[in-house]
Amino acid sequence: MTIAHTWPGWVATGLLWFLALEFMMGAVTKFWPGPTFFGPAYSIKFADWGWPAWFRFVVGAIEGVCALLLVIPYHQARFLGATVLILVLTGAVVTHIINHHGPKESVAAPVHLVVLSIVALATWPTHWMDVVQPGHWS
Incomplete structure (x- = not known):
């Protein structure tokens, strides 16, 4: 019996799919031109946070690709996706700290940062070159 057929494997797969859906939804809302169910348009939010409005497309694209990974x-x-998202989330946490956001706006990024750090540790490759060498993903 493989780990995918056991309870922990099922839970891990479900968590990864849940995270991927969250980040895919985040990616879509970064490209959305107007207000979202998260509040004002991200073009306005990014400008308010001190970033250029176009930077939301960069963040959204990274989130979308990493969600697929x-x-x-x-x-x-999975390691590559989690690691790149850790970098993005570190930027999000710092942005929220610098802008003195309250708990409502700044809880999600640190929580996801911790969860994705656990995912990265759980999927840590045996050798670093395994992540970047083609043909090793089989």
Whole structure:
């Protein structure tokens, strides 16, 4: 019996799909031109946070690609997706701290940062080159 057929494997896969859906939704809302169910348009939010409005497209694209990497059933892909999202989330946490946001606006980024750090540790490759060498994802 493989780990995918056990309870912990099922939970881990469900968590990864949940995270991927969250980040895919975040990616879509970064490209959305107007207000979202998260509040004002991200073009306005990014400008208010001190970033250029176009930077939301960069963040959204990174989130979308990493969301896809999280659901690819190879540790190297999941590790790469989690690691890049850790970098993005570190920027989000720092942005929220610098802008003195309250708990309502600044809880999600640190929580996701911790969760994705756990994912990255759980999918840590045995050798660093395994992440970047083609043909090792099989």
